[in-house]
Amino acid sequence: MKILLLGKNGQVGWELQRSLAPLGELIALDRHPIDGLSGDLSDLDALRATIRKVRPDVIVNAAAYTAVDKAECETELADRVNGLASQVMAEEASVLNAWLVHYSTDYVFSGQGSTPWQETDSVGPLNHYGVSKLAGEQAIIASGCKHLIFRTSWVYGARGNNFAKTMLRLARERETLNVIADQIGAPTGADLIADVTALAIQQAAKHPELSGIYHLAASGEVSWHGYAIHVIEYAKANAEQLAVTSINPIETTAFPTPARRPLNSRLNTQKLRENFSLHLPDWQSGVTRMLMEVLKK
Secondary structure, eight states, rough: EEEEEEEEEETHHHHHHHGGGGSSSEEEESSOOBBBBBBOOTTTHHHHHHHHHOOSSEEEEOOOOOOOOOOEEEEEHIIIIIIIHHHHHHHHHHHHHHHEEEEEEGGGGGGOOOSOBBBTTOOOSSSHHHHHHHHHHHHHHHHEEEEEEEEEEEEOOSSOOOOOHHHHHHHOOOEEEEEOOEEEEEEEHHHHHHHHHHHHHHHHHHHHEEEEEEEEBBBBEEEEEEEEHHEEEEEEEEOOOOOOOEEEEEGGGGSSOOOOSSBBOOOOOOHHHHTTTTTOOHHHHHHHHHHHHHOOO
């Protein structure tokens, strides 16, 4: 099996380099050209040429435009990277009869209510980032290629910046933190996403009928405020010197941003768990593992 991985240095891409390596020949790219191959999703012609040169059995797209607030003004770039590049990959995958693995987001939904979103629920993005990611999903489905689209939420990794690291930094500097308490989701580790991806590719290769959209997130749910409390309590229990004495819950309206954020980021993962016979661990176990790695540095 020959696998082309795009976005190798992102949080998920970094973990995918590990999880995909045992499956076959792995060609991992970032946006910088190497040996005549380009993983820059903003250069559609170079992307198409790269896929034609590599002729992979599986394309795994872990690259994306993820600057949610900037997407409100950089609409053309977001649409090209998240939408048009997905269309190019899907078209080339269809020609090669290859699989396309793609990552999407709960932001394709309206963020209303409190019921976990199912794959079949109506979409209605709140912001342009969500619009661009939805366009990518729709282009892949329209192409007819074999695909696994994983919608996920609140992704973090030990490598790079994440919410937990930000909370730890602020907790060392400030006595009081104000954290949003009316957005609910499940922090989901890049390592979990990568491991599920590798397993799903192996099963889908034998069972093409598994092609489709799946929701992938750790089990359980929490607010950003509850997430922050978990992080800080763990740090304190492990002898971290923190200045913070209070963590106050605030509403989303108290922290305005250019792009609207969904209040309900819950994802129903039943389809994924049943189709691939998977158990998804609770969000706390993954966050704690990440904290163990971060705090020992």
